[in-house]
Every structure is written in C-alpha cells, then in structure tokens.
Amino acid sequence: MVESKLLVKGTPPAPLDRELTVVGKPLNRRDAAEKVTGQAKYSGDIKLPNMLYGKILHCPYPRARILKIDASKAEALPGVKAVLTKENTKGWRTSWYKIPEIAFPEVFTHEGGEVAVVAAEDRSIAQKALELVDVEYEVLTPMMDAEETLKAPPPPLIGDEEYPGREIFDRKPFVIKRGDVEKGFKEADVIVEETYTTQVSHHGSIQTRACVASWDGENLTVWDAIQGVWYSKLALADSLGLDPNNVRVIVKYLGGGFGSKAWSHRTTFYAAKLSMLTGRPVNMERTRGEEFVNHSRRWDCNIEIKMGAKKDGTLTAIYQKAVANMGAAATGENYYCMQIIWHTANLHACPNVYLEQIGVYTNRQITGPTRSPLNMPAIFALESHMDRMAVELGIDPFELRMKNYTTYQTVGTDESEDPAASGKSYDTKIPYSSKILDQCMKLATDGIGWEKRKILKHSNQGAVKRGIGMASYIVLQGVGLHPYVAEAKVAIHHDGTINLFVGVVDIGGGQQTILTMIAAEELGAGVDDITVIYGDTKDTPYAPSCHASRLTPEMGPAVVQAAAEARQRLFGLATSLLGVGLDEIRSKNGEIYARSDPVHSIPLKTVCNRITPGLPILGQGSRAPNPKEPMMATFGAQAVELEVDTETGKVNILKVAAAQDFGRAINPKLCTSQVYGGIEFGVGYALTEEGLYDPQTGKLLTKSLDQYRMPTSVDFPSVDVYLTEVEDPYFAYSAKGAGENTNAPTPAAIRNAIYHAIGIWFNDLPITPDKIIKAVQERKKKGEIRAL
Amino acid sequence: MKNEAEIRKNITLTVNGKKVERHIAGRMTLAELLREELDLTGTKVGCNRGECGSCTVILDGDPVLSCTVLAVEASGRAVLTIEGLASQGKLHPIQEAFVEHDALQCGYCTPGMIMSIKALLDRNPNPTDEDVRRSIDGNLCRCGSYPNIIKAAIDASKKMTQR
Secondary structure (H helix, E strand, O other), X not given: OOOOOOOEOOOOOOXXXXXXXXXXXXXXXXXXXXXXXXXXXXXXXXXXXOOEEEEEEEOOOOOEEEEEEEOHHHHHOOOEEEEEOOOOOOOOXXXXXXXXXXXXOOEEOOOOOEEEEEEEOOHHHHHHHHHOOEEEEEEOOOOOOHHHHHOOOOXXXXXOOOOOXXXXXXXXXXXXXXXXXXXXXXXXXXXXXXXXXXOEEOOOOOOOOEEEEEEOOOOEEEEOOOXXXXXXXXXHHHHHOOOHHHEEEEOXXXXXXXXXXXXXXXXXXXXXXXXXXXXOOEEEEOOHHHHHHOOOEEOEEEEEEEEEEOOOOOEEEEEEEEEEEEEOOOOOOOOOOOOOOHHHHHOOOOOOEEEEEEEEEOOOOOEOOOOOOOHHHHHHHHHHHHHHHHHHHOOOHHHHHHHOOOOEEOOOOOHHHOHHHOOOEOOOOEEEOOOOHXXXXXXXXXXXXXXXXXXXXXXXXXXXXXXXXXXXXXXXXXXXXXXXXXXXXXXXXXOOXXXXXXXXXXXXXXXXXXXXXXHHHHHOOOHHHEEEEOOEOOOOOOOOOOOOOOHHHHHHHHHHHHHHHHHHHHHHOOHHHHOOOHHHEEEEOOEEEEOOEEXXXXXXXXXXXXXXXXXXXXXXXXXXXXXXXXXXXXXXXXXXXXXXXXXXXXXEEEEEEEEEEOEOOOOHHHHHHHHHHHHHHHHHHHHOOOEOEOOOOOOEOOOOOOOOOOOOOOOOOEEEEEEOOOOOOOOHHHEOOOOOHHHOOHHHHHHHXXXXXXXXXXXXXXXXXXXXXXXXXXXXXXXXXXXX | OOOHHHOEEEEEEEEOOEEEEEEEEOOOEHHHHHHHHOOOOOOOOOOOOOOOOXXXXXXXOEEEEOOOOEHHHHOOOEEEOHHHOOEOXXXXXXXXXXXXXXXXXXXXXXXHHHHHHHHHHHHOOOOXXXXXXXXXXXXXXXXXXXXXXXXXXXXXXXXXXXX
C-alpha cells in the first residue's frame, strides 16, 4: 500500500485500495438547475421586509482633501433614514486585507474614494440625497505613473492621508538571487535584453458588488458578494466591534469574483453600519461605473529582463528588474511582494539569477487579487523573452524550453510572500511533489500542429499572415497557513442522511460539487446521498476564501480526512453484519462490503440504521500547512495559432491548445470550463483590455463595459483542452488545484504567434490594432518586413 | 413642473403568460418592473446601460435589453423571462442543454444568455455555430463559457427540431 502523505493534521487516512467511482467523472454541477431557471438568489436579489437602499458618494479626484462637507440637506430629504460622512464616523475603521483603513477619510488617495453613504426608502431618494451632500474639495496633484513617481521623493502626507501597506512596500526592492549573475553573463554566447510593459486590468465580474445587511439588535446577518464567507464574518466583527458569534455571512451564489471579491469591500461595512443605525435591513448595490472606479485592479508593470545563454540554448544568467504600480493600497498578508520575480526564479533552470521587484504607491486605484494576479505580467515578460532568445539562438522555442527544463524549485511558496526572505541566496534544489510540464508542452504543441510553423513561414504571401506561438507557466499551489487554514466536517445520520459542512463559497468553479465528489468517493456513498452545507458561516467550520485556485488543494485534504474518519466509524457498526474485522471492510457506490466478498454487500443506509437517532457519526478534517519540501505547484502550456491582418491590425485567434498539469481533475467537465475562463482573461489581456487614465486629471477614462473591452462570443477562439494526470500523494486524489491560472500563458503565446506571423515583437500590452498598424508601417518604410 | 419621478402610469402587460397590471413610475425600466415589482429576480442587471446583456428578456418575440426598455413601453405587450421557460417543473431543452454542457459557471449571465438563444431558436431552428455566436455577441460571460454555450445551443436546437 502507498504511504499517504495527504496534507492533514494528525495521521493521514490510508489511500483507498480500490478503483475510484466518483472522482474523475464529468458530473454536472450541483447548482446548475437553480442557475438556468433564474431561481438562484444572488445577494442583490434578496429582498427583506422594510428594507432600505444605500448609495455611496464617490470622490471624483485621484487625490483630494475635503475642505468642507455638509450633509444637512441630504439628511432633511424625506425618505432619507441615515447619512454617514467623516463628521459622524470619527475613529471608525474598515479594512482592506486586514490592513485597517479610515472608514471615511478627509484626504482621498484614489478616484472613487467614499465621501458619504446614504440609506433611504428607495434608490431614487438615496441617489437624490447624494446630490444634496455639499462637498468642497482641495484638489491635490496626484502621483499616477510608477516610473514618473519614482523620480521624486514621496510628497509629504496631508491631513489624515494614508496608504495602507506603504511602509512595507513603497519603493522597497525585494530580491531573489542565486549563483553569480555577472559570471553567468560572462559565460553567455548570446545576451538578450528587453523591457516589457503591462496595463491596468480589471476583473469585469458580471455581478457588481452587492449586499443586504440586517441587524436585529443583537445579531448581524449579511447576504454578501464575497469569495469567502469567513473572511467577511471576521472582518465585519472586527470593524464593527461585534462578537464574531453574532455575525453570520451567507453567499449561496456569486456572480463572478476573479479575486475582486476575495476580501470584504466597504460596501458591506457601510450596509452593516447603516442597518445597525436604522434597525432596518439595508441593500447596497453598486453600479458598473462604481465597480470600475472604486475597486481593486491588476498592477500595471514595467519589467526589464536581460538573459544570457550558451549557443546550445543553456541559460547562464537572468537579470530582472520589475516595477509594479501598487496604487493607493495593496493587500495585507497576501501582498505578492516577490510575485513578478518568483516565476522567473523557478520556471526554467538557470544557475545565476538576480531578480528585483519594486512596488510604487500612487494615486491609481488600489491593487489586489485579479485572476493570476502578478503571474500575468510575470509570465508574459518571461515567456516572451524566452521566444526572443530562441530566435536569437536559432533554436525552436519548444526545444529551448525543453533544454532548460527543471525538476526542482528554489524559492518556496511561503518565502515568496515574506518580505524577510528578500535578498537571501536561493541555491538549494528542492524537488516538486509532482511535475509534468514537459508532457504539457508536448501536448499543446502537438495539439496546435507545431510542425506547421516551418511551412507557414514560407506561405504568408497575402496581407493576412498566419503564425503559431507557445508559452508555459508555473503557479505555486496551496499554503495551509493562516488565513488559509481549512476545516471540514462530515455527519452521518440514523436515516442515512449524510451532511458535508464546508465554510466555502461556490464562486462558479463548482466548488460545492467538487468537495461533495471528494466526500462521496471517500465515504463510498453516492454523490446525491450527500447534502452539502456551504456558503454560510452558520454551522460550518472555518474555510479560506476561494481564490488563488485554493479550494481544492486547501479543502480537499480536509474533506478526505473528515469523510474517512466518519466512514471508519460507520464501518465499526458493520463488522458484526459482515462478520469481518474493521480493516477488511470497504465501501463504494452506497454499498458496504467485505474486501474478500464484494458481491455480498449491504446498503450503506442499512448500516446507518444502527446509528443512534439524534447522535450522528461525526468526522472532522484539518488541512496541514505545506511542508518545506517538496515544492508544490501546478503547471501548463498553451500554443496558439492566429492570423494577423497587416492592413487592419486585427488579430484573429484561430485556435488555442491548452494543456494543464493540475495533478488530477476531480471533475474534468468543470476543470475544462475553468480553462475556458482562463483563455477569456488571457485573450483580453493580450489584445483588448486596458484601463486608461486621463494624463491631465489622472481620472480613469474606461469606466464602462463598452470602453473596457472584454472578449465576447465572437472574439473567443476555438480551444482544445488537455487535462493530464499525475500522482501527487499530498493532495486529495492528486488534485492540485486548477481554477485560476490558465490565463497566465495565453498573452505570451499570442504575442509569440504574432511575431511568428509578421516578424515583429510587441512588448507592450495590450497588442491593439493601432500598435500593429504602426509597427507594420514603420517596418515597411525601412523595407524590413517580409512579403508585405 | 412635476418631478419626472412623480409621473406615474397604469400599465397592463403579459409576463410569462400571466396578465399583470401595475401603477408605476414613468421612469421605471422593464428590468426594475420585473425584479422589484414582480419579484422575478432571474433577470439580472449587470450594467444598467445595455452593455452586458444579462437583463435580456423576450418582448413580443424579440430579445431586448430590459434595462434599456421602459416598463411603460412594454404595456400591452407580452414579456417572457427566464422564469417562464420551464414548464410544470420540467426544464426547457435549452436549460437542459446548458446543464449538460456546463454552459455556465457563476451563472450570472446565464438567464440573459438563455433568453438570447431562445429568441434565436424561435426564428432560426437550425442555427450554425456562427449564428449562435452572433446571437449572443451582446451577452458578456466573463467566466468564458462561450464554447459550452455554443455547444448547448446547437444541441438544444437539434433536440427541439426532432420533436
């Protein structure tokens, strides 16, 4: 029997020594029927008797100070029940990723900061009341561009001006080094140096942030739009001075998160406060414009890379300097201080690296988790540069990656988020718990028809040119340390009912389906025999927020442990029925049987009848932290075939072949959907999506879905998904986690394919038609472009 | 001059086959009427300005963005929403196909997406992939479920024409 290394506290349960009957099946998601019939109630659909409607007044300037604020006219408007401003909320703090922030400040550090909130009998009264709040601002000069901001010392803080997290990250370099980078460049036959720039990008969840808060004088109940109910519960209790036991947060359905809803937003803090003040439930729902202007976003980055290699392709040195625009606040415990350089340190083998990342605080919108947060700029730059190097060396890009393939990692997952680890030399080689990126690269390139690359080069005669490119990626997987500790409970009742208690939100990845499948497999029960209690802090144990592909790798082992513990107790009631010892008993598909005699099985429900009514059998599971060794990560590769119209600048993606090493897919149907989601983000980031600012005022210009252009049904390419399987004993049935990261390689694969099509490198995202036309025209002038 | 908000109108319309009469504010949108007056919250509002398509309903046979239609404009007409598709607890073939092909993730765009496809299949029972793509080009799905949505629409069209 294989020794179990499952990441749980205490002794891990022995692996099931039978074929799997649930895991790996393409089952339909459990909440699909509610969603296709319109019966699913999202937070903004909740309507309570006597409910008030809240609205927020936003500061229209990136940096400004309130000179005078008068809400008396708003307060006097009939139908207005409460108005909050800095005048009546002194000392109150909300939080952004555990870093406290002044609930209503005097000085605003980004456009869209909250000036006042109103609760009224209906939305139009609330809106009218906002217009009656008199505010006089002193408009201050904002810091916008990171490079420009770095040229001068930070301006002195004014009034109560604060930038959460600034003392840790602002202008401070975080460094990963290994070997001797100078020596490495001396050994190189070819050195390639480039600068890559990436844009501000947004989540674009179709459900805007919405909540309903209801205070009954003792207990606060919130129907929230957040990726983690437990995060919301604890943050609300902390900010409002309540006992967490008196706060309940419910999220049964979430209309897209992608990181935007990973942490509590002010919307919820305000709704709760207004409900406590008025004694009535309060609905607070944001408009699409508010969603853009007053929400976290992805960091815009500037990344210099210098890479050296020998003639045979062996990498000898990488130097990288990355500058990230942090905006006016960055995340607290999960601050990604090394996340633009971590991938460069680990994706390809290279003995000598010096990698530096600097964060710059500005007056742009705050930054936070955004589907593959800094992986996107990091992988775009690194994998673009690998292709550049391949061309300089005259080596096939796939072969170059294989030449520098590595089976070990050097910088740990916890270290990548620990400022104290900066500057340390990482020379140890730690193996991975599992890695088959080589297979993924082979599958993706075979899937796209990589051999066609040579033919295409000679057949691109018209204005429309065809090209093929690839990219690979690595993402760290799981943590298990606070706040990502994960707990699960299973209860089996006398009547055969089985409950799985998990304090998680199903954000659309199918989390409740996946965890139920894991429990069903481990119990040997049918999936439909299990009722899962989720998306509610009432009755569920603590669970992490559902972000960073976290739920399956963090929660999976805890669910296995809880189900195995309950199952063994149930088996204890079956020994006399089957006439064999505990170790000989097995279960599957709702039947319990002796290992030696599977034909004579007893229905699981029959054994349940032996459970004392009212005293269910319980099982509990807790995730243990990731060990120092081995390293845990997921991998993947994508290859893209596309056409570039050299006259219109339009890029038409014909096909994406996406191959993933997720360990094993618990549910391949849901996993495939996750890959599509990644491609949606990747294509948009590569070609169309960009948050643009007015250089004069520093205001965000792209505040609507027609200006911020996300891929639609006609832009979405044909995608072939390849899910590989590899044993990884640390996770539940080898499932390492899948959801978030499949967008990471897409932009570089697209960019590399564009080069293959027209022979021009684009280093600045997004690669819009105007940039392509301009570059083509410049080449034509110089007579450099082939066959135009 | 009277405030626009105070102008109220009587409207009569059919929603999912049922007659509805209301005295409403002239500025109320069809989406607001459905969600707030009739408690039909299956119709979602993602932008309230005709950019995302999640509020799509069928008005006299045509797909419309209910956030850009005034409730008074719907008076005397027939509205079909996502709640009106399943009959007697049985899912409509488009809904069945969405479940089977995992044509949804977070589910927020799903009602609008399904109504756009219903309108397409009503006028074109045998669409191509390209027809489906065009029919939902105003319905944004940030989860990127487009490939499965197209598969579901084609599958539903086949099952519906076989009946």
